[in-house]
Amino acid sequence: MYEALFGLKVKPFAVTPDPRFLYSSRSHREALAALVYGVKERRGFVRLIGEVGTGKTTLLRALLEGLDVSIRTVLITHTTIDRDELLRMILNDLEMPCDHLNRVQMIQSLHDLVLLTFQSRLPPPLIIVDEAQNLADEVLEEIRLLTNLEMGDSKLVQVILAGQPELERKLEKPTLRQLGQRIAVRARLEPLGADETAAYVRHRLRVAGASDVDLFTNTALATVWRRTGGLPRLINILCEQSLVNAFGANKKRVGELFVEEAVHDLGLDRPSAGAPPPTGHRAREPRRRRWAAFFGPSARGEGR
Numbered sequence: 001m002y003e004a005l006f007g008l009k010v011k012p013f014a015v016t017p018d019p020r021f022l023y024s025s026r027s028h029r030e031a032l033a034a035l036v037y038g039v040k041e042r043r044g045f046v047r048l049i050g051e052v053g054t055g056k057t058t059l060l061r062a063l064l065e066g067l068d069v070s071i072r073t074v075l076i077t078h079t080t081i082d083r084d085e086l087l088r089m090i091l092n093d094l095e096m097p098c099d100h101l102n103r104v105q106m107i108q109s110l111h112d113l114v115l116l117t118f119q120s121r122l123p124p125p126l127i128i129v130d131e132a133q134n135l136a137d138e139v140l141e142e143i144r145l146l147t148n149l150e151m152g153d154s155k156l157v158q159v160i161l162a163g164q165p166e167l168e169r170k171l172e173k174p175t176l177r178q179l180g181q182r183i184a185v186r187a188r189l190e191p192l193g194a195d196e197t198a199a200y201v202r203h204r205l206r207v208a209g210a211s212d213v214d215l216f217t218n219t220a221l222a223t224v225w226r227r228t229g230g231l232p233r234l235i236n237i238l239c240e241q242s243l244v245n246a247f248g249a250n251k252k253r254v255g256e257l258f259v260e261e262a263v264h265d266l267g268l269d270r271p272s273a274g275a276p277p278p279t280g281h282r283a284r285e286p287r288r289r290r291w292a293a294f295f296g297p298s299a300r301g302e303g304r
Contacts, residue, residue, distance in 0.1 A: 034185050115156065
């Protein structure tokens with residue numbers, strides 16, 4: 001809708017994970033390097049922790065795109081499952097028939113597969129579990145037992161557990177101490193700083209084809225960081241709404257007032273959002289008049 005006005009080829013702030021838009025902040029570089037190291041060195045268990053919206057899923061997809069094509073991967077994103085469902089999801093992704101198998105038979109089938117993979121001198125299968133904090137304790141224990149599949153000092157299965165800080169606390173429980181002790185590589189994603197937030201916004205605009213990556217003024221970018229706390233998902237949502245508001249005013253640059261207007265639209269100025277009320281917010285009626293330039297008199301509420 002607004003791409004032509006801002007000289008964009010695609011929308012720059014879609015919240016759908018897309019490795020093309022991955023911004024390499026210090027935290028993201030270190031986390032990705034840790035994941036790559038864990039997989040290439042076959043360390044077994046890798047743990048990735050990050051708050052909601054820090055970009056864990058995008059990072060995982062970037063990892064998958066960069067892996068050796070010979071590595072067979074399983075990506076599990078639905079984590080409210082039991083042990084049998086976990087095994088079926090793994091075998092299905094590995095293209096192993098399992099419809100009529102019981103749990104013992106599924107474990108044996110997986111064991112046969114990973115042993116054949118090892119004998120063929122291929123990398124061990126990689127199981128990635130996103131939103132792993134939702135897994136029940138018994139399912140986490142099942143994953144630990146799967147990593148018992150070893151040949152000498154070689155791991156026959158590798159696992160990446162990615163989740164919110166609740167996962168870290170869960171793995172510290174006494175009942176899961178054996179799993180916690182097996183974590184060989186630990187990675188963490190942190191929110192972006194103020195300068196990183198500005199660079200992140202410009203990076204996404206550049207990837208989206210913008211001829212001018214300074215569509216947002218410096219004060220607007222500072223407001224974006226202050227209102228989002230540097231969380232990439234919130235940055236995307238707020239910047240998208242800010243572009244829509246600027247488009248409604250037929251302005252080719254996004255200033256602070258458009259960002260604050262978006263803050264109000266999205267409810268980020270409410271106490272639950274952890275941010276103070278915005279200042280200088282535009283009134284509703286003037287904004288309706290701005291949109292009237294695109295949608296005609298009805299946008300002003302005439303006749304209602």
